[in-house]
Amino acid sequence: MELTDLIISAAKIGGLIFAVILPMVAYSVWAERRVSAIIQDRVGPNRVGVPFTKIGLAGLGQPIADGIKFLLKEDFTPGHVNKFYYWLAPALTMVPALLTCAVLPFGSELFGEKMVIADLSVGPLFIFAIASLSVYGIVLAGWASNSKYPFLGGVRSSSQMISYEIALGLSLVPVLLIFGELNLGAIVREQSENGWLLLPLWGEGAIWNGGVDRLLLLFPALIAFVVFTTSIFAETNRLPFDLPECETELVAGYHTEYSSMKFALFFLGEYAAMIIGSGLIVTLFFGGWSLPFGWDAMLMGDATEVPWWLGLIHIGTFFAKVTGFILFFIWVRWTLPRFRYDQLMKLGWIVFFELALLNVFITAGILILTRSN
């Protein structure tokens, strides 16, 4: 590996994580509070702006104030906890969430450089593998706190995450069958040329260009999308599946004994996982960084390399789509009531597991019928 490669990789990691993902995490908390306020006909945090002035900025300074508050508050460690694992657990929830963004293609190319940190040939599997590690943080937090409510929260969370991981993995099989590809970058390029998975209206995917198979495949793709998105809700412990931290039964679940920045790490880890989940949904079902209706090819013209302004547009498109999905997550949270725990397990094991399995066979059948030459 050359030194320039190292510098470029470091720039991509630093740029993506510190300049984009972490501020996005902070501002999705703000968006959550504002949107929930709008949904419930309240005002929400709209005051904090530039300090010592009258400039309000609609409360955009709130995340910074929150961050300072988290850092300055007393970091209290109860006497009955297992110190080592108590300290380890918050880090173990945050790190996997940030690691998974390594394989997400967040743009096409900028100055001839692919806008993805690690262009692996096993993209979705890598994300599942790393995301399955995040359960350790929650389980350890529940166990190390050494008290009843956190422990119950940890137990609930781990069984929930294991159950929904199966549906999550199986629901992706049809998508991978359709693309015949495990590299997320290649999947997005394919969608850019031949229509998004859920919007095949241009290129070879369009019905008038002979894309009959894509029209038939829209049905299994839609099932996969619904199962996948709902499982992401369960995996990130978001309402309506936030049983691990459901306050009416468990005080605050696995992070009951945590205070100040350690609590904030759990909180932010959840939002980071939500952003990565949205990124994955966008990448697989909504064409990642690509513009709709084949505008990519139109804007490219005769150029062999992606011009820099188009590269920037692609990055902007990706994050615009991700933002849309984050707003969707927030909207769902403030619209639906919480499930009961047995309903949650029944939904995961009896409905989604079978549906995802059946979907694999439907997709394979359609593929055999339409692409048998």
Place this chain on the structure above:
Amino acid sequence: MLFYIFSGVMLLFAGLVVVNRNPVSSALSLVVSFLGLAALFVTLNAYFIGVIQVLVYTGAVMVLFLFIIMLLDIKAERRRDINYLALGGGAVVLLALVVQLATAVGSLGAGPEKLSPLPDDPAAHQDVRQVGLAIFTDYNFHLQLLGVLLLIATVGVVVLSRRQADDVAGGR
């Protein structure tokens, strides 16, 4: 270089699995050891096996292990004295295994020629495709056999747990 780092981590934490008195620490050491193994696979450009290693062993199997261990009484394990007879027996088995390995590996001798390095382009190795082709063409029968075996195990589990539930209901 990377090989030595990761195998060092693997061996260190594999040792900690045995040495630790706290079962949760042991289980987590095993997790780190598995991660080291996955990293070794990745340095060999076997991304698929590395990722599956993390997904299956650290992500699923060890979570279940940890789950069960946490429900146990950990202090009971800590109070237990060291069983010197078992320790000695384990050492003998270990010694026998090392001797066996040493004689087996020693009799192999060095390979006649060095293997050519893999192409550096990550898109060139389609390890998922190769694994899939091997399983579904050459080893298709074995795969189906394994499937039947797993099905039998699943049905067995359902039958066993169903019977227990009936007993509980009948005893009421």
